[in-house]
Amino acid sequence: ETGVTQSPTHLIKTRGQQVTLRCSSQSGHNTVSWYQQALGQGPQFIFQYYREEENGRGNFPPRFSGLQFPNYSSELNVNALELDDSALYLCASSLGSGGFETQYFGPGTRLLVL
Amino acid sequence: AQRVTQPEKLLSVFKGAPVELKCNYSYSGSPELFWYVQYSRQRLQLLLRHISRESIKGFTADLNKGETSFHLKKPFAQEEDSAMYYCALASAGYSTLTFGKGTMLLVSP
Numbered sequence: 001e002t003g004v005t006q007s008p009t010h011l012i013k014t015r016g017q018q019v020t021l022r023c024s025s026q027s028g029h030n031t032v033s034w035y036q037q038a039l040g041q042g043p044q045f046i047f048q049y050y051r052e053e054e055n056g057r058g059n060f061p062p063r064f065s066g067l068q069f070p071n072y073s074s075e076l077n078v079n080a081l082e083l084d085d086s087a088l089y090l091c092a093s094s095l096g097s098g099g100f101e102t103q104y105f106g107p108g109t110r111l112l113v114l
Numbered sequence: 115a116q117r118v119t120q121p122e123k124l125l126s127v128f129k130g131a132p133v134e135l136k137c138n139y140s141y142s143g144s145p146e147l148f149w150y151v152q153y154s155r156q157r158l159q160l161l162l163r164h165i166s167r168e169s170i171k172g173f174t175a176d177l178n179k180g181e182t183s184f185h186l187k188k189p190f191a192q193e194e195d196s197a198m199y200y201c202a203l204a205s206a207g208y209s210t211l212t213f214g215k216g217t218m219l220l221v222s223p
Contacts (some may be wrong), residue, residue: 056209098208
């Protein structure tokens with residue numbers, strides 16, 4: 001059984017650029033949730049994908065978008081980066097729609113926007 | 115809009131002392147509440163959920179709908195309990211999850 005992995009571990013971008021973050025879900029899981037965690041804050045729910053469809057979305061603008069692939073891995077794309085997008089981005093995989101009681105978190109990708 | 119409030123950023127206790135980490139929520143529907151924990155250099159993980167009414171690592175949490183609270187309690191703190199604790203609220207249908215800002219628990223010997 002493999003755990004949740006995320007890539008890259010960290011990266012630096014400049015304002016206005018676009019970024020893609022990747023998440024591989026735990027074996028057997030079909031749901032991926034993405035969170036943004038700013039320094040000193042709790043994680044904020046961005047959205048969730050269940051069987052390749054968006055299954056729920058938090059209060060984030062459309063420039064935050066995602067994909068889930070047939071193998072249930074997922075991408076988070078952020079366009080037109082802003083300074084406030086600097087944060088730790090966490091993904092979590094789980095089994096079934098919602099699945100917050102069974103989700104396993106990845107180590108996160110730390111994004112710095114200059 | 116749903117909201118989760120954890121009023122304490124830091125709670126410092128001595129080993130063997132009782133612990134209560136406070137969590138209050140605001141939600142118009144029937145809440146589904148969780149506690150997550152992050153130990154040093156480890157990933158965020160689920161500690162417990164209110165619907166299961168389990169005791170995990172000696173911790174319990176009771177949902178009080180009248181006071182809109184879901185405080186986390188342990189009668190005798192251990193040094194290994196030192197960690198960041200987050201309270202979280204799932205919306206109806208589990209379509210979103212709202213976290214509080216977290217409370218750092220520090221247990222001293």
